[in-house]
Amino acid sequence: MQDPLKKFRIAVFVSGGGSNLQALIDASEKNELRSEICLVLSSDPSAFALERAKKHRIEAVCLSDEDEILDGLERHTIDLIVLAGYLKIIGAKLLTKYKNRMINIHPSLLPRFGGMGMYGMNVHRAVFAAGETVSGATVHFVDKVVDGGERILQREVDIRDCASPEEIQEKVIVLEHQLIVDAVKLLEER
């Protein structure tokens, strides 16, 4: 019988600390995921995420040119891209080539608190300023509308006891680490 579970060759795109990347690496090493993290691509040469990748012997590159990125993905026969804290806008060629094969994690309950300028602490500041009682995280497919592609998985967290945007961020990031792994698992089963 044919194996019903998919096994992706994943590239994770990052720009910063890479704690979501770490969650994926850990899940893959513990065989919670069938897929393999084959490439880490950063938009920033000083991103700590690059160190995390190297520590686990995953090829880590810093690229910004779209054609060079496409070449790198082809060389590693990547079939799923995970944007995890990637701060650059994805180019049209990449969007077309990886349509329905590129996902992003966003630290809010999309469609709320998404779109241009809504990244990192900006999201949590806006959630705090709005006096929200719940926040959360969303994994969605990437299309040309920033934070607008089809949603794959979303989870909430109670933030009534959070006294600052930083405290919201601390709660949401914990949720994200499980959500990103669960989203890849879900795609493996689709």
Ligand code: GRF
């Ligand atoms: C996360 O909150 C993610 O949702 C957002 O950027 C942050 C990246 O954190 N897109 P890290 O680099 O994975 O620690």
